[in-house]
Amino acid sequence: KFSLVVRSMEGPWGTGSKQAVNLIFEEKVWALTGCHDGRNAHLVEQAATKSIVPYISAWSSDPTLSQAFVPWFFNCVPTDRQQAQSLISSIYDKHKFRKIAVISCKDYDSNMASSSFLKALKASGKPEPVLYPPAESVRDSEMLSDKVAGSDTECLVLFCNPEISKTIVSRLNQKKPGIQIYSSLMAADENKLNPGDMSVFNNTICVAAGEWNEKKGMEFRNEYLKMYNMLPGMVASFSFDATGLLIEAIRISGKNEREIIQKTVQKINYEGVTGMISFDDKGNRKGSFSVMRINEGVPFKPE
CATH class of the missing domain: 3.40.50.2300 (Response regulator)
Incomplete structure (x- = not known):
């Protein structure tokens, strides 16, 4: 059984770091994920690195996040x-x-x-x-x-x-x-x-954005619509995949040890709503990311 512990990044500068530290030391989470902007993603990455906790970013495309070569950082989004x-x-x-x-x-x-x-x-x-x-x-x-x-x-x-x-x-x-x-x-x-x-x-x-998985995307959109009475967009889709990938990595790991989970994420090939997800040695998502037209908030056909 998995529990998702949520914290808001809203607030003055530094809130993101404080919330990440709270999740790590008070809630003792096994891993972190979030749809942060670039600046807040850097704060969470710093906290995760110092505490040795896997962190999967689900929205920021800031390429400097992976420049520190931190093995605990992964990005589901094309940089x-x-x-x-x-x-x-x-x-x-x-x-x-x-x-x-x-x-x-x-x-x-x-x-x-x-x-x-x-x-x-x-x-x-x-x-x-x-x-x-x-x-x-x-x-x-x-x-x-x-x-x-x-x-x-x-x-x-x-x-x-x-x-x-x-x-x-x-x-x-x-x-x-x-x-x-x-x-x-x-x-x-x-x-x-x-x-x-x-x-x-x-x-x-x-x-x-690359071509997304049509079947998984339709299933996700239907379930999301039933639950929230609105269609999911880009942020929801990447966040859904980041969370699903983490759950799959923890299941494969068989233990709630952060280092084992990190090594599993590093090697994983996960088929998500946004397509196949795997990571290079810097934690960036692999792929060529073809150009797509947007409809109803998500990619729907090649240009």
Whole structure:
């Protein structure tokens, strides 16, 4: 029998670290998982590393999380670098777009995603895109959308939070419906937008998520709908897989010893809603992560 102990990361800076420490030492959990943003994921990773507890991240795509080569860290989500490689391949090689623009925000996760994309682009020797000023407000996003709509841009790449992304996509759907829009996964955070707002992305934006397991995805969506009266999005899907993977690893381990569980996770091949999950020696998820169109908050068909 398994028990899921939940703690909220909401609060002032440092709350995430305190909650992780509470779970480790007070609740004596066997492992940690969570859908944290980049900064909070770093705090949890630090606590897990010092305490030798397996930690599976279920939302942050920050590639620096694995740079410490900590054997206790694993990520179910394609990193910004992995997403960048897939986006560049689609934009420049498959579709051969030449008039490309990028809009990002100033927050930590947006900056990390855009920096990863631009570094990968420079390393590939591809032409640089037009870089618009960062969007810091809804008003900024409206103004930038109008600039893009009035330009000859063929393809727009977004590295923005969900609210800004929604505003830009909605405006361009009206003013420049033919433009191809790509985005990092962060835009599709269903915890930040209601279902009506999320529908703006339907069959419009493309993300590097890879092809998901259709059968498992349908079963999960049906059960989630029955329980919560709404469809699961990206965050729920990755979180479901991270939890299921941990449970499977603990069952295979046969013991509640953290080190044994960690070694099992390191070697596991787990078929989840988001596809096959296994990890490289840095804890990053293996895979090529093909570019998919979004519908109802999740990938539903190749671009």
